[in-house]
Amino acid sequence: MRKLARALITTGAAITVTIGMTTSASAAANPVSACGSGYYVQESHDLGYYQGTGGPQARAYLLYNASSGYNCAVTIVVGGQNQGRVEARLRAAGDVVMTSDEGYYNSYAGPVKIKANGRCVEYGGGTDYWASGSRHWDAWDSGLIHCG
Incomplete structure (x- = not known):
């Protein structure tokens, strides 16, 4: 009986973890969800090539929040599950270096x-x-855009 209880608890924990991971991955597929409330998409650019569909592997987005005055860059994987690096970057005119987030x-x-x-x-991305x-x-x- 104890073995059955442990198996059920382990299975339940695995299902909970899987559901939690799926939910966060689904939420992340939306650039507005990634940047937060109040942001809207200004533009996007396709990156890479996904053989499964013939479309892009990822898409770099530039978003803006008019009430806070903040810009946001995010690169979303839109092809198959990525097995490599993905990068989002952003800078304002006059900044020497782009602020970026890159990882696997x-x-x-x-x-x-x-x-x-x-x-x-200026925003950009890579995949x-x-x-x-x-x-x-x-x-x-x-390149430098959306001035003002």
Whole structure:
């Protein structure tokens, strides 16, 4: 009886962990959810190539929150589960270095947030993707845009 109780408890814990991971991954698939309440998408750019659909492996987003004045960059994995690096980056005009978040993420990189009142911003992202049996890196930056 104790073995059965342990097995049920272990199975229940595994199901709880799996459900929790699925829920957070689903929530992360939305750039507004990743950046937070009050943000809206200004633009996006496709990155990499996902062989399963012929579409992008990831998509870099620039979002803005008018009430706080903050910009947000996030790169969402939209192809198959990523097995490599994903990066989101953002800077304001006059900043020498882009603020970035890069790692081995399955669903998204970021959010990266900055306040850039009266200045242009530059956002970008990158992702690993697989093509012809080997790994490739696709990175992109917008250049300075959305000034003001």
